[in-house]
Every structure is written in C-alpha cells, then in structure tokens.
Amino acid sequence: MSPEEERELGSAEEEEEAEASEAEEVEASAEAEEVEEPSAGPEEHERQLELDLDELMAKAEKADEYLELAQRTKADFENYRKRASREAAAAQDRGVAKLARELLPAVDNLDRALAAAQAGPEDAGAPDNGAANLVSGIKLVHADVIAALKRVGIEPFSPQGEPFDPQRHEAVAQQPADGATPGTIVEVYQRGYRFGDSVLRPARVVVAG
Numbered sequence: 001m002s003p004e005e006e007r008e009l010g011s012a013e014e015e016e017e018a019e020a021s022e023a024e025e026v027e028a029s030a031e032a033e034e035v036e037e038p039s040a041g042p043e044e045h046e047r048q049l050e051l052d053l054d055e056l057m058a059k060a061e062k063a064d065e066y067l068e069l070a071q072r073t074k075a076d077f078e079n080y081r082k083r084a085s086r087e088a089a090a091a092q093d094r095g096v097a098k099l100a101r102e103l104l105p106a107v108d109n110l111d112r113a114l115a116a117a118q119a120g121p122e123d124a125g126a127p128d129n130g131a132a133n134l135v136s137g138i139k140l141v142h143a144d145v146i147a148a149l150k151r152v153g154i155e156p157f158s159p160q161g162e163p164f165d166p167q168r169h170e171a172v173a174q175q176p177a178d179g180a181t182p183g184t185i186v187e188v189y190q191r192g193y194r195f196g197d198s199v200l201r202p203a204r205v206v207v208a209g
Contacts, residue, residue, distance in 0.1 A: 097195050100154045103145070104193060104201060110142045111191070149193075156191045159203050168192060170202040180208035 117135040146156065159169060164183050169192070177186040185205045192203030 093195070096152050096154070097198070097200055100149060100152075100193065100195065100200055103149070107142070107145055107149075108190065110138060110145065114138045114142055154193055154195050154200065156193050157203060158188045158191045159185050159205065160188050161185060164205070164207045168194075168199055168202055169207075170204045171207045172204050173206045174209040175206060177208040182208050184208050 114135065117131055117138055149155070157168075159165075162185050164171060164185055169185065172189050175186070180186050184207070185203075186208045187206035188203055189206060190204040193200040
C-alpha cells in the first residue's frame, strides 16, 4: 500500500470515528431530554396550596368590602329618598298652612256676615226677601270655602262644653256660668282650625270661672 493510500485510509477511519462520536452525543442528549423531572415533594404541594388559599381569602375579603360598600350605598340612597319625600311633604304642608292662614280672616268675615244677616230680619220684626237671598248667598259661599279647606285637610273645630286646653284654645274671658264646671268652655267667640294634628289657629273661647 502506497503512502498516499495509507493516508486516505487513515482519514476515512477518522471520519467514521467522528461520525460515531457525534451520533453517541445526539443519542445521549435525546435520552437526557426524555428523563422526567423529579416530582414536587409534599412540602412544595403544601406551600402552593397555602398560596392558593391566601389568594382566595384576599379575593373574598375584597368581595366583602365591595358588598359592604354596595349595602352602605343602598342604605344611603334609601335614607335620602325618605328624607326627600318627608321634606317635600313638609314643604307642601307648609304651603297649605300658609294659604289657609291667609284665608281664615275671610272665612271669619263670612261667619260674621252670615250671623248678622240671619239676625237682621228677626230684629226688624218682618221678613225681608232681600235679606233672605243675601243669607242664602253667604251660606253658599261659606259652605264652598269650608269644603275647599276640608279637601286639603283643614277643618274647623268649635269646642263648646269641652275642658279648656291651652294647646288648642285661647281664652278671651272667664266668667261664672250656672251649671258649668269651672274650666270648661261656655262660649266660642271664634272657631279654631286644625291641619291634621297641628293647630293652625286656636279657638277663641270664654271659660267658666
């Protein structure tokens, strides 16, 4: 074998050895990849479970905060709605009461006119058709005004014979009265008016002494 042939043969053997070595490395690498990673131990599982529980608790606490905030908001809104409703009703009542106080003097004048008209023909001793017509007209107007007041909750009261109550009555005089218990009302000088449970104007009365 010539020296040239020997060199070629040696070179071929070296190439075969290199290829074989490379194949072994590839196979070893593939086997290493196929080896399963060691499974986590009990302590690692417990740690992960603890972290998960902590996360759940944090979310639950946040949910409770949101729920409490929603409940407070709802309660605040309900309180606002009730307060607004009360204030609106109170404002309406104040408006009605103010209007009624403006009307009451006119009603008093009607009362006096009606009393004077009814007494006129009797004092004159003869019937008077004109006076009778006037009385009828005043009665109609008076009835209409009283009905209008009642429709908005305002009613007159005449406490004849009742015990005197300073919350509802105003004493204009005190006098002895036969058969009357002291402290009772023997004459109503001017009727009182009430609006619901409130006294718009006390009745002006004479009290037995």
